Amino acid sequence: MMREILINLPIESHEVPNLRELVGWDGRHSDYPTLFERCNFWAGLRVEKNNELIAFGYVAGMGLQHGYMEDIIVHPQYQKKGIGQSLVKKLLQESERVGLEIVTLTYDSKHASFYNESGFKPCSGGLWRKKD
Structure with a gap:
């Protein structure tokens, strides 16, 4: 149960x-806990049986x-199972609650x-990336 x-x-x-690593992404271990301080x-979301974190997302900006x-x-x-959409919905509700009018993302x-x-x-936009 969740x-x-x-x-x-x-x-x-x-x-x-x-x-992050479970879904095949780089873990970016050095980003944490700094991310929690800056976003x-x-x-x-955690599962009840073992308290494991099974979903995560964040909103950053000024x-x-x-x-x-x-x-x-x-x-x-x-x-x-609908968890991703529920997660996004919760983040958008919080965005609205704190007064954000625009939320963007790349995917x-x-x-x-x-x-x-x-x-x-x-929508259109641009992306800059540091050269390796």
Whole structure:
């Protein structure tokens, strides 16, 4: 059984990197706990049986009009059950509660329908990346 998705759920520094690695991403262990200090807010979900973190996402920005949503992650064993959309919905509700008027994100095109169903509209933009 799962618990409720919570805003600013207490999370240990190793938990998000571990979850990132479970979905095939770089763990980025050095980002934590700094991320929790710098982002506007985050949301997470744990399973009741062992208190394992199975979903995570956050919104960063200046806390003014605009925020950026990032790292929507759901443990592979719990994907395709509506948890990701519930996580995004919770983050958007919190965005609205704190006064954000615009939330943007970037995503792989294979996830376009997920984000469209979650209320995001495709738009143009740009991406800069540091050269290796």
